[in-house]
Amino acid sequence: VSVAAITPFVRRVGQATSTTWLRTVDHKEIGILYIAMGLIFLAIGGVESLVMRAQLATPEARLVDPETYAQLFTMHGVTMIFLGAVPLLVGFANYLVPLMIGARDVAFPRLNALSFWLSLFGGVLLYFSIVAGGAPDAGWFAYPPLSDRPYAGRGVDYYVMGLLVNGAGTIAGAVNLLVTILLLRCQGMSISRLPLFVWMTLVTSVLILGAYPALTGALVMLMSDRLLGAHFFSPAAGEPLLWQHVFWFFGHPEVYIVILPAFGMISEIIPVFSGKPIFGYRFVAGSSVAIAFLSFSVWAHHMFAVGLSPAENVFFSAASMLIAVPTGVKVFNWLATMMGGRIRFQTPMLFAVGFIAVFVLGGLTGVSLAVVPLDLATTDSYYVVAHMHYVLFGGTVFAIFAGAYYWFPKMTGRFLSERLGRWHFWLTFVGFNLTFLPQHWLGVWGMARRMWTYAADTGWGPLNLVSSIGAAILAVGVALFVWNIAISLRSGAAAGADPWDGWTLEWATTSPPPPENFEVVPIATSKRPLWDRKHPELRDPS
Amino acid sequence: VRPPAEAITSLGWVVGVIALVILVGVEAAIVYAAWRFRATRAEGVPLQIYGNTRLEVVWTAAPAVVLTVVFVLMLGTMQEIGASATAAGGPSGAMRIVAVGSQWWWEFRYPRGGGEVIGANELHIPIGTVIDLDLRSNDVIHSFWVPELGGKIDMVPGRINHLRLYAARAGVYTGQCAEYCGLEHAWMRITVIAEPSADFGHWLDAQAAPRAPPTGAAADGERVFLAAVCSSCHAIRGSGAASLVGPDLTHVGSRLTLGAGALRNSDQTMRAWIADPQSAKPGVLMPQVPLSPSDLDKLAVYLRSLK
Numbered sequence: 001v002s003v004a005a006i007t008p009f010v011r012r013v014g015q016a017t018s019t020t021w022l023r024t025v026d027h028k029e030i031g032i033l034y035i036a037m038g039l040i041f042l043a044i045g046g047v048e049s050l051v052m053r054a055q056l057a058t059p060e061a062r063l064v065d066p067e068t069y070a071q072l073f074t075m076h077g078v079t080m081i082f083l084g085a086v087p088l089l090v091g092f093a094n095y096l097v098p099l100m101i102g103a104r105d106v107a108f109p110r111l112n113a114l115s116f117w118l119s120l121f122g123g124v125l126l127y128f129s130i131v132a133g134g135a136p137d138a139g140w141f142a143y144p145p146l147s148d149r150p151y152a153g154r155g156v157d158y159y160v161m162g163l164l165v166n167g168a169g170t171i172a173g174a175v176n177l178l179v180t181i182l183l184l185r186c187q188g189m190s191i192s193r194l195p196l197f198v199w200m201t202l203v204t205s206v207l208i209l210g211a212y213p214a215l216t217g218a219l220v221m222l223m224s225d226r227l228l229g230a231h232f233f234s235p236a237a238g239e240p241l242l243w244q245h246v247f248w249f250f251g252h253p254e255v256y257i258v259i260l261p262a263f264g265m266i267s268e269i270i271p272v273f274s275g276k277p278i279f280g281y282r283f284v285a286g287s288s289v290a291i292a293f294l295s296f297s298v299w300a301h302h303m304f305a306v307g308l309s310p311a312e313n314v315f316f317s318a319a320s321m322l323i324a325v326p327t328g329v330k331v332f333n334w335l336a337t338m339m340g341g342r343i344r345f346q347t348p349m350l351f352a353v354g355f356i357a358v359f360v361l362g363g364l365t366g367v368s369l370a371v372v373p374l375d376l377a378t379t380d381s382y383y384v385v386a387h388m389h390y391v392l393f394g395g396t397v398f399a400i401f402a403g404a405y406y407w408f409p410k411m412t413g414r415f416l417s418e419r420l421g422r423w424h425f426w427l428t429f430v431g432f433n434l435t436f437l438p439q440h441w442l443g444v445w446g447m448a449r450r451m452w453t454y455a456a457d458t459g460w461g462p463l464n465l466v467s468s469i470g471a472a473i474l475a476v477g478v479a480l481f482v483w484n485i486a487i488s489l490r491s492g493a494a495a496g497a498d499p500w501d502g503w504t505l506e507w508a509t510t511s512p513p514p515p516e517n518f519e520v521v522p523i524a525t526s527k528r529p530l531w532d533r534k535h536p537e538l539r540d541p542s
Numbered sequence: 543v544r545p546p547a548e549a550i551t552s553l554g555w556v557v558g559v560i561a562l563v564i565l566v567g568v569e570a571a572i573v574y575a576a577w578r579f580r581a582t583r584a585e586g587v588p589l590q591i592y593g594n595t596r597l598e599v600v601w602t603a604a605p606a607v608v609l610t611v612v613f614v615l616m617l618g619t620m621q622e623i624g625a626s627a628t629a630a631g632g633p634s635g636a637m638r639i640v641a642v643g644s645q646w647w648w649e650f651r652y653p654r655g656g657g658e659v660i661g662a663n664e665l666h667i668p669i670g671t672v673i674d675l676d677l678r679s680n681d682v683i684h685s686f687w688v689p690e691l692g693g694k695i696d697m698v699p700g701r702i703n704h705l706r707l708y709a710a711r712a713g714v715y716t717g718q719c720a721e722y723c724g725l726e727h728a729w730m731r732i733t734v735i736a737e738p739s740a741d742f743g744h745w746l747d748a749q750a751a752p753r754a755p756p757t758g759a760a761a762d763g764e765r766v767f768l769a770a771v772c773s774s775c776h777a778i779r780g781s782g783a784a785s786l787v788g789p790d791l792t793h794v795g796s797r798l799t800l801g802a803g804a805l806r807n808s809d810q811t812m813r814a815w816i817a818d819p820q821s822a823k824p825g826v827l828m829p830q831v832p833l834s835p836s837d838l839d840k841l842a843v844y845l846r847s848l849k
Contacts, residue, residue, distance in 0.1 A: 063664035064824075066726060066728070066824055066825045067725060067825065070722075070724075070725065083616075086647065138722075139722050143722075145683070145699060146682040146683065146723060146724060148845055151681070151682055184767070235699035239700070240683065240698055240699060240700065241698060274579070274588075274590045275581075275587065276588055276590060276591060278599075279591065279592070279593050279594075279595065280592075280593035280594070280598050283593070283598045283602075303695045305693070305694050305695050305720075305721075306696045306698060306703075307695065307698060307701060307703040307704075307753075308596060309697065310620065313620070314620070317613070317616065318613060321609045321612065322609070324605060324609060325602060325605050325606050328601065328602075328605045329598070329601060329602055331568065332601040333593075333598075334595070335568070335575060336591075336593075336594075338572075338575040338576070338579060339575050340579060340588060340589060341588050342585075342586070342587075342588045343575070343579050343580050344581045344624050345576070345578065345580060345581075353572060353576060353835075355574055360564075360565060360568045360569070361565060364561040364564060364565055365561075367556050367557075367561065367609070367612070368554075368561065371553070371557055371612060371616045372616060372620055373549070373550045373551065373553055373616065373619045373623055373693060373695075374553060374554055374557060376692075376693025376695070377547075377549070377550050377554065377689065377693045379694065380685055380687075380720040380721055381687075381720065396806055398570065444689070445689065445691040446716070446717065446718055447718075448687070448719065448720045448727070448728075449546075449722065450722040450727060451727060452725075452727075452728050453728050454728065455731070455803065467601035538587065538590060540590075541592070542592070
């Protein structure tokens with residue numbers, strides 16, 4: 001989908017010029033740019049995964065060679081995390097946060113534009129590696145010495161440079177959203193009335209500021225080793241495990257950076273479609289703060305097998321298990337919100353409920369990976385691949401789909417097709433589980449991650465075939481989503497300002513909103529200002 | 543002693559059953575809520591419930607209690623399997639075997655008398671004996687993993703890690719390098735042969751011996767081996783070739799597989815492997831050595847004769 005194709009539907013016709021999108025500093029347009037970037041890279045990363053699933057469908061296949069396979073899984077991971085999930089979530093935050101808090105724009109609109117273009121340029125730099133001597137091939141977490149000379153080629157330099165540039169954009173974006181939320185709230189919008197999506201964005205921004213600098217530091221050290229002959233990570237004069245510590249100090253909070261905004265979307269959608277306020281607002285918000293704190297003290301659960309002392313392993317195991325408590329609190333509160341409600345199962349709600357259904361399994365396998373002996377049995381195997389996709393696909397991507405159906409009418413003034421949406425949901429739900437559920441068993445049986453092929457005598461063929469068939473079904477589902485966007489932009493049903501009978505301030509303005517967002521600056525009379533207007537007799541007491 | 547793999551498996555069952563109960567409970571609650579509270583034609587505003595502190599406390603505390611139980615069980619299992627990769631150990635009487643990972647094969651060094659016996663890609667262990675595997679790497683990070691015998695521990699260059707193995711039953715166990723280590727991570731397989739102590743002793747004696755002097759075609763094969771580049775990477779004790787860059791081939795004919803599990807070892811596969819190692823294991827560091835068909839035959843016969 002080219003940017004130009006979207007233009008007429010978000011800008012008033014006649015206003016748009018060919019360079020509008022390049023020059024814009026409007027948070028809504030930048031939000032849409034982020035979302036478009038995220039969707040395009042999601043598609044690219046998806047195609048990469050489909051090639052891998054085709055290669056693994058049968059044992060000892062030769063569809064791709066090991067070098068191509070290494071580049072595929074490296075690019076798939078880097079793309080999905082840094083160029084897919086993060087830009088999508090930042091894009092929704094960009095679009096929605098000022099609207100939800102009744103602001104005119106973000107605090108620093110020009111910085112906002114710079115953030116986006118840095119993020120995109122980082123991605124372009126990364127993909128430029130393909131024509132500059134080969135994509136990075138040392139995995140998305142690029143462990144030295146494998147990512148260092150002489151083992152890895154030029155591609156890893158592009159990995160380093162691309163992520164440095166992309167990370168600078170992400171950090172600047174987090175500063176912007178943080179200041180926006182703290183300083184630009186409209187009258188009445190106290191911190192304790194923030195919509196939960198804004199709450200999650202607030203916590204996520206703090207996480208980004210804590211985590212991304214660690215990645216930047218690690219990348220600078222790796223670059224020094226590779227290009228300047230330094231020895232931060234060399235076994236002879238440095239310490240290869242230093243990279244793992246610094247990388248995962250970033251890497252685990254990164255998991256929450258891409259799941260907390262998803263929690264936020266779910267916490268907006270489930271109440272509206274259940275006709276009830278979120279159950280336990282303070283606990284849903286507070287548990288995120290707990291998750292954020294804990295997330296900085298769990299990184300070494302990625303390293304139980306590297307040879308840390310038992311005391312270190314026990315500490316990180318306990319901290320990792322603890323995260324299950326605030327996460328569980330959220331799941332229970334979402335369920336309690338549904339209980340006793342009047343639930344409308346339109347597509348956003350289908351994906352939101354699907355999210356809970358699959359995310360729970362990812363959460364539970366996550367606990368098993370915090371149990372040291374079980375981690376030693378399953379880490380670096382397909383069990384981890386399954387767990388991670390239950391959290392990042394079943395979690396983050398399901399929530400993004402839910403959010404896309406929910407806020408598309410706000411962004412474009414048109415609904416996405418419900419009929420296609422239902423097909424999209426069920427194909428995704430079935431395809432997703434068919435793809436990733438069998439991988440739990442493959443991992444327990446001994447299939448390591450990142451194998452470009454496997455021997456026929458392992459007996460892993462049938463489940464791998466099931467997984468690949470699942471991936472094909474999933475691909476059809478996602479293709480329907482793309483198709484849905486394409487046709488709905490042109491001919492979707494008109495949505496109006498408040499198509500879902502919503503409560504938060506973004507529904508108090510037109511769809512799409514005018515450049516100044518609100519014709520009259522709104523006042524937050526409670527957590528649910530629109531509810532108060534619609535039900536004066538049942539005003540939200542908060 | 544209980545094999546580490548059994549201890550891990552029984553802990554896995556306990557945690558798995560707890561997780562399954564929670565999973566089924568939550569999924570049932572989702573289905574119940576979705577069905578019972580779906581919007582029907584009768585419209586109206588549902589009761590606005592904002593929360594319940596007592597419930598919040600319950601569903602914060604209950605998982606914490608379950609996790610505490612899991613944590614305590616975990617401590618017991620860690621103690622039992624010796625999940626300390628930092629300290630050499632195991633109970634006294636453990637047999638210490640050195641395992642070295644290289645791109646993309648394994649070297650094993652067994653203690654015998656005052657010295658050691660070197661083998662490759664096939665780990666033999668006596669059953670009923672605790673093995674303290676001493677894990678090292680020559681290049682990048684590898685990870686030693688034989689699921690039926692125990693967990694995995696990484697081989698990190700510049701460090702020595704430890705993994706406790708114990709096989710109760712004789713048999714052939716297969717494993718796999720678990721940490722991505724470059725192109726042929728996939729064909730870096732492990733074969734573990736667990737056998738009764740006496741058989742293990744005989745095997746070790748045989749492995750300790752230099753190669754038997756070859757005769758006939760095999761003798762020609764040894765000349766090919768020494769004249770071509772083979773001997774610049776491989777050792778065959780007794781032949782004069784002593785380089786340890788690649789796997790020691792002194793008793794390669796006795797092994798079950800070639801190329802760290804890429805091929806079953808047979809007369810045909812041996813010849814095919816030497817003729818074109820890249821076709822069975824693309825990326826392998828062993829070069830394709832130009833040899834005449836007859837030299838290839840003799841070399842294959844020689845290597846197969848090294849029992």
